[in-house]
Amino acid sequence: MGDILETSIASDYLCVRETQPISAGTADQDIRYADAINQYGAALDRLVRAYEADPEKRRDLGQDIHFQLWRSFQRYDTRCSLRTWVYRVAHNVGASHILRERRIFSRLVNLEQLESLSSEDRTQSFDQRRSLERLESLIQRLKPLDRQIILLYLEDTDAASIGKITGLSPANVAMKIHRIKKILARQFQGGGDHVQ
Amino acid sequence: MFNDSLPNDPKSIWKNQPTEPSKMTLKMIHRKTQRLHTKTRRELLNSIGVSLSVVGLSIFGITRVHGSAMRAFFVLTIGWTLAAQYFVYRGSVTDSGPSDVSLYTSLQSYRREVERQLSLSSRFLLWAFGPIMLGFGVIGALLFAIAGPHGFLRVAIPYLTLLGISFIGVVFIRIQQQHALQREIGELKEIEKSNHC
Numbered sequence: 001m002g003d004i005l006e007t008s009i010a011s012d013y014l015c016v017r018e019t020q021p022i023s024a025g026t027a028d029q030d031i032r033y034a035d036a037i038n039q040y041g042a043a044l045d046r047l048v049r050a051y052e053a054d055p056e057k058r059r060d061l062g063q064d065i066h067f068q069l070w071r072s073f074q075r076y077d078t079r080c081s082l083r084t085w086v087y088r089v090a091h092n093v094g095a096s097h098i099l100r101e102r103r104i105f106s107r108l109v110n111l112e113q114l115e116s117l118s119s120e121d122r123t124q125s126f127d128q129r130r131s132l133e134r135l136e137s138l139i140q141r142l143k144p145l146d147r148q149i150i151l152l153y154l155e156d157t158d159a160a161s162i163g164k165i166t167g168l169s170p171a172n173v174a175m176k177i178h179r180i181k182k183i184l185a186r187q188f189q190g191g192g193d194h195v196q
Numbered sequence: 197m198f199n200d201s202l203p204n205d206p207k208s209i210w211k212n213q214p215t216e217p218s219k220m221t222l223k224m225i226h227r228k229t230q231r232l233h234t235k236t237r238r239e240l241l242n243s244i245g246v247s248l249s250v251v252g253l254s255i256f257g258i259t260r261v262h263g264s265a266m267r268a269f270f271v272l273t274i275g276w277t278l279a280a281q282y283f284v285y286r287g288s289v290t291d292s293g294p295s296d297v298s299l300y301t302s303l304q305s306y307r308r309e310v311e312r313q314l315s316l317s318s319r320f321l322l323w324a325f326g327p328i329m330l331g332f333g334v335i336g337a338l339l340f341a342i343a344g345p346h347g348f349l350r351v352a353i354p355y356l357t358l359l360g361i362s363f364i365g366v367v368f369i370r371i372q373q374q375h376a377l378q379r380e381i382g383e384l385k386e387i388e389k390s391n392h393c
Binding site: 092128 | 204205206207209210211212213215216224225228300301302303304305306309310313380383384387390391392
């Protein structure tokens, strides 16, 4: 990895080149990357599933996230917790992926729109696999920012950390989480009664 | 919070799904970097190849036609094609890519990405799609010059119709995309505004 290389990311029909060199990884960088993967590898795998349904593209996205994460540790800022750093990088790569892959007539919705839609297709199912599929399809209908919040909520991330990762104010995060809870309650528990 | 004892608790459904955590080795990262490097080089070469073909055809056209209007058309094609190479790659180099992903919050990063896509989309119409269509125009003009108006029209009408439809289609789709991206920027600005309230 000693060579200084230039990477490229093809975006649409135009070639977008990153001029920043990719230098050899430092020992610190490798250690931090290994540490991050040990702690958040499974969460990253779940995150990739929420961003891409197609298995082939999912594999590529997973590699992109790992690659960018490894690169990002070259300038890891210790003021930021490892979790915030990892999720920030992963979600930002995921959101860029959604924008690049977005089809012309695909309609992603925000939480507010999903809230009004979700009551229409509510079904009761206690089968784990089908519930997971339903949860995945629900997440994949969301716009990137709302998708990030629901994923962070499902990963048990506290509101303050969600704010740090997404850049949303505490009030905005609280409002979004409230909506998420209502949607999930309606979808999975037949109503809003279980939301505290 | 949800009651975790319920069998349909979304958090437990989500967290208990089977995962295959992967770790990229340095070897894999090196391979990926090389692949990206090759891809950039290939795309650059393809783009230069297409531009050179258009320029070559235009020069050939200048030597074949006599009217000053047609010559001006070929000169315009050469100029636009060369300018397109410059603007497409100059713009691309100044754009920042996902190497910045760790520096920004999701909101900032997403807005930057949407703005970048919008800029790419407008650049595509002006500096990539424009010269390609002009390239087809050059071929058409050459055939016109070689076959004469009657022979040309008899052969070319179906192709010209297809070309016209695809031109309108691409422009329509791109404009729709640009509107969608602009709407998205508007929504993100609203979120940013509400953040400060």
